[in-house]
Amino acid sequence: MEAPKNASWSFKYLLKIRPEITPILVGLVQEVSTSYIWDKLRPPAPKVPWHHMVWFSGRISKHSIIVWMALLNRLPTRVRLLRMGLAIETDKCLLCGEEAENRDHLFFECQFARDLWGSILNLCCISREGCSWESELAWATLLFKGKSLIVVVLKLAWSGHIYGIWNEKNGRLFENRVRSNDELLGDIKETIRIRLLGKVFNRLDLVNNALCANWGIA
């Protein structure tokens, strides 16, 4: 669609960024095969340090789209929408109502997200101080390598966390649906449980054993 000459700046901008927001809208509606959209939109990206945290074997396509957009900082958070010139009422985070809703706040600094991420790390038997987008990304980029069960679980859980937080924000915004941290964690656990169903691990390994027990992996 060509933008009409008299269209507003913000409308023209929306048309311009349409390729970016399409997968998000699709991800929300979830009526179209996200893997199809993903394959169509997946850019011939230069190798970025966090490449392996998006495109890993066993990934969930609808999660990967949101993770990819988050890593590029292209998700339409309230701060970004305001910068684009959209007339929205507030820049306050939908999950806590306290801080400006930008990517870094939404996914790791917001108390709601911190609690969820803390629970995920707990289930992975990991104890970490501090929680920010930069610190978690640097940590994950460095450590989410290899094929051990802990790495597989962490990659799925990290993607599930980003997707879950984004989905929760949109549920509250568009559907007036509020879900608890426990419900989001339950979804992530279920996703991981199903993804790893029937996979063979070294059950004698103590870490694997703890992971299987904590995440309900059969």
Ligand SMILES: [Zn+2]
């Ligand atoms: Zn918040």
